[in-house]
Amino acid sequence: MARLTVLTVPDPRLRIKAEPVAQVDEAVHQLMADLMETMYAEDGAGLAATQVGINKRVIVFDISEHLPHLPPMKMANPEIIWRSKETVIEAEACLSVPEQFANVKRHKSVRVRYLDEHNQSQELEGEDLLAKCLQHEIDHLDGIVYIDHLSTLKRQLILQKVQKLKKLFKL
Template sequence: MARLTVLTVPDARLRVKAVPILGVDDNIRQLMDDMLETMYAEDGAGLAATQVGINKRVVVLDLEDHAPGLGPLKIANPEIVWRSEDVQKNWEACLSVPGQSAQVERHTAIRLKYLDENNTTQEKDFVDWVSVCLQHEIDHLQGVLYVDHLSALRRNLLIEKAKKFKAS
């Protein structure tokens, strides 16, 4: 496995929309493993391929502390096929916006269709914190950061603080 470099704001590559993969092969499985290693090293809970400069629709997540027994998720080509009507605000942070956090409104439950690490199509419901984190990571694949859900003033303030935080 290899540790990858996490991009941080204002890197323009974070705004690139990721492209679907044709299938999960050994190269994608290696990418997923490298992304997990990177995420653990950075003390993160989730990571999208776009955050490490790879323009592919791949996401990894490990929320064992919040969802015991779930284990690490390795997801390719995620597609939200249903969202609950219920929404709530949660505190979010991001490895690409270091040292910052803000409350973001997200759906409390989603149904996700995706390819797993074995190239098998899955369709599963996710709730609460897992749902929130998946929505956050899938946003990355669209070139959207959690700060984009905030007012322009708040977004710009957090980005400026993140740049200073990284420089220190």
């Protein structure tokens, strides 16, 4: 396993739309394991391959601290196949936008189809935190960062704060 470097805004690689994997093979297994290791090392709850500069539709997340019944999840080619009309506004944060958070409007519930680590097609439906996490991570695969859902003014403020932090800590 290897710990990878997490890209931060405004890195243009965060804007690349990721390609589907043909199947979950040994290389995708390795990527899933590396993403997990990196996510835990960075104290994050989720990570998409896009965030480490890998152009593949693979995400991992672990929100078992809040949803103990849900094991750490590894997904390839996740796709939202249903969204609730109801929306919620909740705070979000992201390893690619260090030390910042902001309220984002999301669908309250979503259903996702994906390939699991055994290359089996699965579906997972979630609401609230799980739905937020799925939408946030799948957004990354489409080159979208949560700050894109904010007003231009709020987004600029956050980008400026991140630039200052990067200078200060030479990130």
